[in-house]
Amino acid sequence: MTKPIVHKDVVIIGAGMAGLTAALYAGRMNLDVLVLENGIIGGQIANATDIENFPGFISVSGSELIGTLQKQAEKFGAVVDEFDSIVKVSLRENPKIVETEEKIYQTDAVIIASGMNRRKLPLPEEKKFASRGVHYCEFCDGFMYQDKIIAVMGGGNAAVDAANFLTKYGKKIYLIHRSEFRADEVSQRRIRQNPKIEIMLQTEIKALHGDKKLESIDILDKKSGELKNLAVDGIFVNIGVEPNTALFKDELKLSPSGRIIAGEDCRTEIDGVFAAGDVREKEIRQLTTAASDGTTAALLAEKYISRLKETI
Amino acid sequence: MVKVYSITSCPWCEKTKKYLASKGVEFEVRNIEENDEYAEECEKISGDTMVPVTTIDGKNFVLGFDKAKLDALIAG
Numbered sequence: 001m002t003k004p005i006v007h008k009d010v011v012i013i014g015a016g017m018a019g020l021t022a023a024l025y026a027g028r029m030n031l032d033v034l035v036l037e038n039g040i041i042g043g044q045i046a047n048a049t050d051i052e053n054f055p056g057f058i059s060v061s062g063s064e065l066i067g068t069l070q071k072q073a074e075k076f077g078a079v080v081d082e083f084d085s086i087v088k089v090s091l092r093e094n095p096k097i098v099e100t101e102e103k104i105y106q107t108d109a110v111i112i113a114s115g116m117n118r119r120k121l122p123l124p125e126e127k128k129f130a131s132r133g134v135h136y137c138e139f140c141d142g143f144m145y146q147d148k149i150i151a152v153m154g155g156g157n158a159a160v161d162a163a164n165f166l167t168k169y170g171k172k173i174y175l176i177h178r179s180e181f182r183a184d185e186v187s188q189r190r191i192r193q194n195p196k197i198e199i200m201l202q203t204e205i206k207a208l209h210g211d212k213k214l215e216s217i218d219i220l221d222k223k224s225g226e227l228k229n230l231a232v233d234g235i236f237v238n239i240g241v242e243p244n245t246a247l248f249k250d251e252l253k254l255s256p257s258g259r260i261i262a263g264e265d266c267r268t269e270i271d272g273v274f275a276a277g278d279v280r281e282k283e284i285r286q287l288t289t290a291a292s293d294g295t296t297a298a299l300l301a302e303k304y305i306s307r308l309k310e311t312i
Numbered sequence: 313m314v315k316v317y318s319i320t321s322c323p324w325c326e327k328t329k330k331y332l333a334s335k336g337v338e339f340e341v342r343n344i345e346e347n348d349e350y351a352e353e354c355e356k357i358s359g360d361t362m363v364p365v366t367t368i369d370g371k372n373f374v375l376g377f378d379k380a381k382l383d384a385l386i387a388g
Contacts, residue, residue, distance in 0.1 A: 040323040047323070063321070083331055083379060131362040131375060140322040143345055144361035213361070234361060 003104045008034045010301050011098045011107040013089075014244070015080055016043030017287050018277025019113035020069045021294025022301075026111075027076030029302045034105065035073070036098070037082040042066035043115040044158070044241065044278070045287060047139050049165050052186070054287050091251045091273050094308075108308055109301040112248060112260060112268075113276045113294065116241035121153065125208040133214020135236050138162045145234050147171045151217060153205060154238030155179065160187040162238050167196040174232065176219065178204045205235070243279050255281040266297040272304050314339035314386070317354035317365040320346075324377045325364040331379065332366075337386055339366075 010026050012019045015037035026033045040046045048062035057065070070080060081100075090097040095106040118136050120126055126134055135141040142150075142165065150170040152163040155177030163175045173196055180201055181188050191197055200219070206227065207218040216231045243258045252268055252275075253261040260275035262268045264282075268275050276293035278285045314332060316339050318325030332339045344351035344363065357373050358365045366382060367373040374381040 040327060042323070063323070082327065083334060085379070131360045133361065135362065137322070137324060140319070140324050140364075141362050143319045144355075144363075212359070 003099070003102060005104045005106060007095070008032050008105055008107045009305055010034075010109040010111060010298075011036065011096075011105050012078075012111045012113060013086065013098070013247075014043065014113035014115050014277070014279070015041045015070070015082065016113060016115045016277060017045060017066070017069070017290040018115070018279075018294040018297070019111070020066065020073050020080075021291045022111045022113060022276055022298040023073035023078035023080070023294075024069065024076060025295055025298035026301060027073055027078040029298070030077075031302060031305065033073075033078040034107075035078055035080040036084065036086055036100065037080065038085045039117075041070060041080065041082055044118075047137065047158075047162075049161060051287065086247060089247055089251070091248070091270050094272075096272065108305045109272045109274070111266075111274045111276055111294075111297045111301055112252075112279060113290075113297070114244040114247075114279050116278050117244050118237065119240045119242050121205075121235070121237045121239070123205070123208060129208055129210065129214045129235075132212065133208070133210060133232075133234050135234060138165050138236050141234075142166050142169050142236070145169050148233035149231060150174070151176050151205070151230070151232045151235045152238060153177070153235055154240070155201070156182040156238065156240065157184060157187050159183070159238035160191050162236050163191060163197050164194060166236065167194055170196070173197045174200055174230070176200045176203050176205060178202070178222070208235075241278070245279060257281070264296075265300060266293055267300065272301070272308070274301055314366060314368055315342050315370075316340070317342045317344055317350060317357070317367075318363050319344060322363060327377045328364045328366060328382070331377070331382060332386075335386065 009031040012035045015035050023035045045062035050059045052059050084100040084102050087099045098105040149172045151174040160183040202222040204220045209216045220227050259281035262275040262280050266274040274297035276297040277290040342350040344354050
């Protein structure tokens, strides 16, 4: 079956903070905007319960913040498609091509805001226990651990947030991290005050055990060298993220960590292709900087498209 | 009738429900947070500790959001 060919002014890849902010700005400039999202709208912040560092909000959930942003973008004409997955891209052509399972999009500009995916638990038993004790979505699967013993693996803000959230369900939560906390001071203080949570720093998870479901884990206390077995019903893995750049690796320069190399103006090495948000190699990756990148990318994409149309 | 075992604040459950709706498929939401029987059924069907679980007959099911598998399930 031949796929229909559809023209867009700008295709935005990813519907997180950067992508939806870009969609809002591009929509307000009367561009014909399509946002494609393979995963969850909102990306990493979809699971965030209390965002307290986004200006203008004392505290807001990720779903509320991103839901409002999506409505804002759609109000100005942006279309968000979360069901049609991208198969391949050709960025050096003009127009550029973004091919999905169902359509071929020709587009003048592309804004890549594909963000990051949660890193999988790097143990051979991960596959055996995936969804049977090893989980990556607290919101989806936390409920299954009513009155159970849960381990959260990780030491950043996302892990701390997950541990706090899971106290709603579990009778005991272990926060296990191989080094020291990376979470901010406010989050650390909050978690230390929670009586259901036991913090185990400088501790590594070495093995998972269980018949059909996870029953226990082996942990190594790195300071004492002691290896012990801990009864645990489920692990929620929050050990960082990796950039979602597989689609672009043949056309764009990636940093050693796999992120797209682009300037603070979000311009990549290819004219008309911009990288915004966490997928761009940069020192600071916050929600606010993702919004900033989305803004910059959309405004410069509009300039690029205007110049392109003048030359035709 | 398609049944979606899910919980209230679950992004992948929402995505599954939106996808079924976009295909014009009628479905019943079985919220396992609000109904213990649904929770037991859900675990019995999949044997997993994860939602969403989408099924028609309680035997064949789709775990999580998987477009291709949902399409196959709907197509029967």
